[in-house]
Amino acid sequence: MSNTFEYCYQCGGVLQLQRVKKIHTWKGELIGVIENVPAWVCNQCGERYYDGEVLEKIDRMMKERTTPTRTFTVPAYVY
Ligand SMILES: [Zn+2]
Numbered sequence: 224m225s226n227t228f229e230y231c232y233q234c235g236g237v238l239q240l241q242r243v244k245k246i247h248t249w250k251g252e253l254i255g256v257i258e259n260v261p262a263w264v265c266n267q268c269g270e271r272y273y274d275g276e277v278l279e280k281i282d283r284m285m286k287e288r289t290t291p292t293r294t295f296t297v298p299a300y301v302y
Contacts, residue, residue: 227228228272228274231268231270231272232269232270232272233265233268233270234267234268234270235267236265236266236267236270237265237266237267238263238264238265238266238272239263239264239266240261240262240263240264241261241263241264242258242259242260242261242262243257243260243261243262243264243271244256244257244258244259244260245257245260245262245273245281245300247281247285249285253297254285255285255291257281257284258292260271260273260277260281261273261274261277262277271291281299
């Protein structure tokens with residue numbers, strides 16, 4: 224993957240490529256959780272940055288309703 228990002232836009236910290244769990248929401252609804260997503264994570268404030276191609280792939284996965292690797296129930300609460 225190309226090094227799209229180098230420094231954090233928020234605090235100027237150094238970004239490191241990590242694999243993270245990304246929560247995908249649409250209009251406030253939890254759609255799914257994508258694991259093992261490559262993201263640039265700030266070593267100071269924890270801000271995450273995603274490459275455009277990564278976001279596009281996730282969008283495609285969600286639109287095409289790719290069969291999930293596994294499904295788990297997320298507890299929901301009412302305030
Ligand atoms: Zn930062």
